[in-house]
Amino acid sequence: MPHLSTTLIHADDKNNRVSDVAPPINVATTYRYDNNNLIPWAEQDEMTVLEGEPVYSREAHPNCTRLESIFSEILEGHAVVYNSGCSAYHAALVHYNPKRLFIGQSYFGCQAIADMITRNYGLEQHPLEDIEKYAQKGDLVHIETPVNPYGTSIDIQEFADKAHSKGALLLIDSTFAPPPLQKPWDFGADIIMHSATKFFGGHSDLLSGVLVVKDQTAAREMRHDRIHLGTIIGNLESFLLMRSLRTFEMRVLQQSKNACKVVKFLEENKEKYNKVIRILYHSSLQTEPFVTKQLAGGSTPVFSICLMDQGQCKKFVSKLKYFQHATSLGGVESLVEWRAMSDDTIDQTLLRFSVGCENAADLISDLANALDSLQGSN
Numbered sequence: 001m002p003h004l005s006t007t008l009i010h011a012d013d014k015n016n017r018v019s020d021v022a023p024p025i026n027v028a029t030t031y032r033y034d035n036n037n038l039i040p041w042a043e044q045d046e047m048t049v050l051e052g053e054p055v056y057s058r059e060a061h062p063n064c065t066r067l068e069s070i071f072s073e074i075l076e077g078h079a080v081v082y083n084s085g086c087s088a089y090h091a092a093l094v095h096y097n098p099k100r101l102f103i104g105q106s107y108f109g110c111q112a113i114a115d116m117i118t119r120n121y122g123l124e125q126h127p128l129e130d131i132e133k134y135a136q137k138g139d140l141v142h143i144e145t146p147v148n149p150y151g152t153s154i155d156i157q158e159f160a161d162k163a164h165s166k167g168a169l170l171l172i173d174s175t176f177a178p179p180p181l182q183k184p185w186d187f188g189a190d191i192i193m194h195s196a197t198k199f200f201g202g203h204s205d206l207l208s209g210v211l212v213v214k215d216q217t218a219a220r221e222m223r224h225d226r227i228h229l230g231t232i233i234g235n236l237e238s239f240l241l242m243r244s245l246r247t248f249e250m251r252v253l254q255q256s257k258n259a260c261k262v263v264k265f266l267e268e269n270k271e272k273y274n275k276v277i278r279i280l281y282h283s284s285l286q287t288e289p290f291v292t293k294q295l296a297g298g299s300t301p302v303f304s305i306c307l308m309d310q311g312q313c314k315k316f317v318s319k320l321k322y323f324q325h326a327t328s329l330g331g332v333e334s335l336v337e338w339r340a341m342s343d344d345t346i347d348q349t350l351l352r353f354s355v356g357c358e359n360a361a362d363l364i365s366d367l368a369n370a371l372d373s374l375q376g377s378n
């Protein structure tokens with residue numbers, strides 16, 4: 001098996017349709033049939049009908065096919081690519097159609113999708129603590145780790161064991177730690193999901209999501225559902241995402257290393273900034289043994305701090321030069337978000353940071369400036 005960086009650049013070579021080294025952008029929604037080889041839909045093999053020449057871009061299109069080749073290799077399963085992370089999560093709920101969903105702290109968009117299904121079809125929802133009490137065969141356990149917005153980890157193996165002992169499946173949202181940072185298959189996950197908008201996209205300029213499963217039939221069925229849900233990745237986005245993937249490994253490794261340096265600085269200076277920093281959260285500060293086993297390739301580039309009050313949060317974000325004050329994460333540019341701006345369910349003094357690919361020393365001095373100024377003005 002070639003290594004991650006090689007796979008990112010070559011896993012889709014088999015899908016070349018032209019001699020161009022850079023894959024072309026395909027904007028066509030519809031493709032001419034081959035009039036010398038006309039096989040009606042009814043006579044085609046239902047399982048492989050999407051795997052031939054492209055017909056209509058809501059079904060499949062060349063750069064989505066290339067992306068699925070790359071993601072299937074790097075995520076070690078059968079990958080299905082969507083037009084957002086939320087679409088990917090919705091697709092998983094539609095496909096697995098659980099009677100009960102066990103869900104913990106997780107992205108609020110995923111919770112909102114589950115709530116819609118509960119509202120319309122009566123999906124039962126339970127906290128993770130109740131898996132042993134209520135879970136049955138065919139149910140779904142949804143965990144997110146490292147978890148939004150903290151960037152801290154929970155034990156995947158523990159939830160896999162609990163789910164499996166009841167015949168339920170474990171879906172993990174691994175958006176905060178894509179490979180090589182974390183490989184959820186090693187700890188018993190059944191379905192892996194990523195918002196590719198974040199680290200895979202990496203340039204804050206596209207929306208996409210991906211689901212990965214070990215079972216080829218399930219992946220094919222989800223591609224069939226996707227035709228009519230209308231949730232395939234857009235043509236232009238598929239080109240942008242593929243271009244991003246070529247450099248994905250170096251970006252995410254740099255982001256992870258930078259984040260650890262920044263968090264180390266904050267941890268070591270918590271006393272110095274004792275009028276500003278109240279709590280600091282990051283997987284690199286956790287001491288449970290499962291954390292380093294799970295994040296074998298490095299910590300997540302996302303961490304959070306809670307300040308003393310909301311007024312400090314407003315001032316802090318305005319004093320930063322490199323950390324842009326915006327929602328989202330995973331891009332080459334460092335971001336900070338006062339989470340109260342977009343999430344009313346979380347501590348309203350929490351700032352979430354997504355560390356980018358800038359130089360770590362520059363990022364630390366940016367933070368130190370803002371911290372000095374707030375510490376001094378108290």
Ligand SMILES: *Cc1c(COP(=O)(O)O)cnc(C)c1O
Pocket residue numbers: 084085086087107109110144148173175176195196197198207208209
């Ligand atoms: C952003 C995000 C999502 C949703 O992805 P979109 O691409 O924005 O739809 C899901 N889970 C996590 C952990 C995320 O950060």
